Amino acid sequence: MIKTFVVDDDPVYAMMIGETLKKHELLEFEFFTNAEDCLTNLNQSPDIITIDFHLPDANGLELLERIRKVDSGIYTVLISGQKQLEVVVEAYKQGASSYLIKNEDTLVELDNTVKNLISAIRLKQEVESLREQVFEKNKYSNILGSSSAIMKVLKMVQKVESKNILVMITGESGTGKELFASAIHYNSPRRKKPFVTVNMGAIPHDLVESELFGHEKGAFTGASSKRIGKFEEAHQGTIFLDEIGEIDLDMQKKLLRVLQEQEVVRLGSNKAIKLDVRVIAATNKDLVKEVKEGRFREDLFYRLQGFLLQLPPLRDRGDDVIIMAKAFLREFLTQNKMDDMRISRGAMEQLMKHNWPGNVRELKSIIERAALMADGDEIQEEDLIFST
Numbered sequence: 001m002i003k004t005f006v007v008d009d010d011p012v013y014a015m016m017i018g019e020t021l022k023k024h025e026l027l028e029f030e031f032f033t034n035a036e037d038c039l040t041n042l043n044q045s046p047d048i049i050t051i052d053f054h055l056p057d058a059n060g061l062e063l064l065e066r067i068r069k070v071d072s073g074i075y076t077v078l079i080s081g082q083k084q085l086e087v088v089v090e091a092y093k094q095g096a097s098s099y100l101i102k103n104e105d106t107l108v109e110l111d112n113t114v115k116n117l118i119s120a121i122r123l124k125q126e127v128e129s130l131r132e133q134v135f136e137k138n139k140y141s142n143i144l145g146s147s148s149a150i151m152k153v154l155k156m157v158q159k160v161e162s163k164n165i166l167v168m169i170t171g172e173s174g175t176g177k178e179l180f181a182s183a184i185h186y187n188s189p190r191r192k193k194p195f196v197t198v199n200m201g202a203i204p205h206d207l208v209e210s211e212l213f214g215h216e217k218g219a220f221t222g223a224s225s226k227r228i229g230k231f232e233e234a235h236q237g238t239i240f241l242d243e244i245g246e247i248d249l250d251m252q253k254k255l256l257r258v259l260q261e262q263e264v265v266r267l268g269s270n271k272a273i274k275l276d277v278r279v280i281a282a283t284n285k286d287l288v289k290e291v292k293e294g295r296f297r298e299d300l301f302y303r304l305q306g307f308l309l310q311l312p313p314l315r316d317r318g319d320d321v322i323i324m325a326k327a328f329l330r331e332f333l334t335q336n337k338m339d340d341m342r343i344s345r346g347a348m349e350q351l352m353k354h355n356w357p358g359n360v361r362e363l364k365s366i367i368e369r370a371a372l373m374a375d376g377d378e379i380q381e382e383d384l385i386f387s388t
Helices: 011-021 035-040 060-070 085-093 106-139 148-160 177-186 205-213 249-261 287-292 298-304 320-335 345-353 360-373
Strands: 002-007 027-032 048-052 075-080 098-101 167-170 195-199 238-242 263-265 272-274 278-283 307-310
Touching (some): 002 011, 011 106, 048 060, 048 106, 075 085, 075 106, 098 106, 148 307, 167 177, 177 195, 177 278, 205 263, 249 298, 287 298, 320 360
Parallel strands (some): 002 048, 075 098, 238 278
8 A cells, every 4th residue: 555644734625635536546545734743643654745835833845844854755745826936946855746736727636646656656666676586586596486485485584594593494395495494594694604404314313312412432332433413513503403303202302402501412421512503493294293193392392483484385386487497407408518408388388287296306307307308409398207
């Protein structure tokens, strides 16, 4: 909506202005009978203000000057019976967007003026939105796509990256959880310190504690030397605990203590080592269900819920499918020193129609196979082989 203030001490004329402009559905009106009430409500950030020249507590030029000092970006329309050239010139010097002489044609002229202002405001909003998107895409250049779903996630990343709070990333397998964790770290104050990734699902259960917290020489059979754990390795940086839902209950208890105390004790030692580590965790499991069924500790679950980042599956990302397909194709052709190749319109339509799982890797595999199968410089529909 475009917030519009109407400032006029004549309630009948103010009503006529409202009736004239109400056909513009984007407008939302507030009416004031004096300058002071208008100024008091500028914190509502109006987009347009129509001003009667003669007000009980100020004239229109005085109000214009005070509005400009608060927010020079507000569009103002001064309606006046004053025809003197010097008054008109002064109005524009004080920032008026338009100056209308009050007569039988004033409301028609006001309607046209506001119509033009609405177009200018919408264009300004679109430019600001595009500028914001360009900024985000430059900042997160490794994250492909510009769909509303992915832009929403990036805006959340931008809010949390500089904060020293724990982040939980959820989403289906292959949605890019490590990519987003990396984006958070490398745009944070910790960017020059280590970013350590641990796939909890790939470590044998009996080695998880040693992998995370380290061990002293002789701590167990085969421990022939001291080992620094992943938490110590990530000191002053970030540790990314992928597939956090895979660790057993005993290890969950030990991890909870580390998160609470910000310290680790190596296996075979009694000495606590203080750490400064930011933790980002990720899972494709429903941890609420895991808690209800007794496979995940409730206290650890709530500890991990510092800031929740839900990644959308590929099927919910619209045109991002084509953006990623073209990027994967360019990468594959470069790596294999192959000639330039395009994706035909028919093939793009097939890619858009496919009911994708969450996994982006499937799209990458399909494009790479199609590039090898293509006859000529264009991938056709028949070159696409979907697994589902």
